[in-house]
Amino acid sequence: MKSVLLLIHADVGQEARLRTALDLVRALQGHLVCLDVVAFPTLAGDVTGMAAGLILTRECHAAADNRRRLEDRLAREDIAWTWIDTAGGVADCLLREAGLADLIVVNCKRDHWLSTDPRAAAATLALKARCPVVATPDHAQGLDPTGPVVVAWDGSAPVMATLRAAVPLLTLSRQVRLVTVGEDQGVAPEAAALYLERHGVTAQLDRRAALGEEPDAVLLRICAKDEAAYCLMGAFGHGRMSEDLFGGVTRRMLDAAALPLVLGH
Numbered sequence: 001m002k003s004v005l006l007l008i009h010a011d012v013g014q015e016a017r018l019r020t021a022l023d024l025v026r027a028l029q030g031h032l033v034c035l036d037v038v039a040f041p042t043l044a045g046d047v048t049g050m051a052a053g054l055i056l057t058r059e060c061h062a063a064a065d066n067r068r069r070l071e072d073r074l075a076r077e078d079i080a081w082t083w084i085d086t087a088g089g090v091a092d093c094l095l096r097e098a099g100l101a102d103l104i105v106v107n108c109k110r111d112h113w114l115s116t117d118p119r120a121a122a123a124t125l126a127l128k129a130r131c132p133v134v135a136t137p138d139h140a141q142g143l144d145p146t147g148p149v150v151v152a153w154d155g156s157a158p159v160m161a162t163l164r165a166a167v168p169l170l171t172l173s174r175q176v177r178l179v180t181v182g183e184d185q186g187v188a189p190e191a192a193a194l195y196l197e198r199h200g201v202t203a204q205l206d207r208r209a210a211l212g213e214e215p216d217a218v219l220l221r222i223c224a225k226d227e228a229a230y231c232l233m234g235a236f237g238h239g240r241m242s243e244d245l246f247g248g249v250t251r252r253m254l255d256a257a258a259l260p261l262v263l264g265h
Helices: 014-028 046-074 090-100 122-128 157-165 189-198 215-226 248-256
Strands: 003-008 031-038 080-087 103-107 133-136 149-152 176-181 203-208 230-234 261-264
Touching: 003 014, 003 046, 003 090, 014 031, 014 103, 014 133, 031 046, 031 090, 046 080, 080 090, 090 103, 090 122, 103 122, 122 133, 122 248, 122 261, 149 157, 149 215, 157 189, 157 230, 157 261, 176 189, 176 215, 189 203, 203 215, 215 230, 215 248, 230 248, 248 261
Parallel strands: 003 031, 003 103, 031 080, 103 133, 149 176, 149 230, 176 203, 230 261
Antiparallel strands: 133 261
């Protein structure tokens, strides 16, 4: 787990993404790949086509200014990094570069049908990328890989795939808690704990009754109590024409989380 792909775009979540990616690269002794995306405007037609050209020109100038500032900063960060310029849809651009990435860092922002928010890429990436996605809140101060971790274990294929892929990250944590809310729906958490033990990770098992609460509310309360560095979970998808791509628990976690989420499918 050495290649960390980071979305670069001058928006409110950029600082949180950058801090999170820098923390991960340092802890993993890895390489930061900065993907600078100029998002195409979605206007069309004769008059709006001129407006689209002006918007695109302004976006390119803003991207150039942003690159100068960030390259200046990265030169002082004592990490290995490369820069890639591209243009198009944010999720599509990230997916094109994700084939050789081990982690992708974006924001906790759900992409809705026809969404134009550059931060709204978490759902598409978590469902289509072949590596875990780190979705960080807009105002996060980074991610401490040595901090406690809460794994939202439901025994599903997505969470198993995410757990396997994230083992190098989990080995850095001082505490890993496997939390099951309600009845087991798939592979038991004991099997996950044994798997992690073979990789040198000791995991605590925590079974919780739902008691009428949504699982995400229980998980977020445990994350807050543990002062967790991040929460690892699987992502479930629905049809592309639905309101968004995620099932209820993942959708609400993205909306409410005050800590980074490590998602996979």
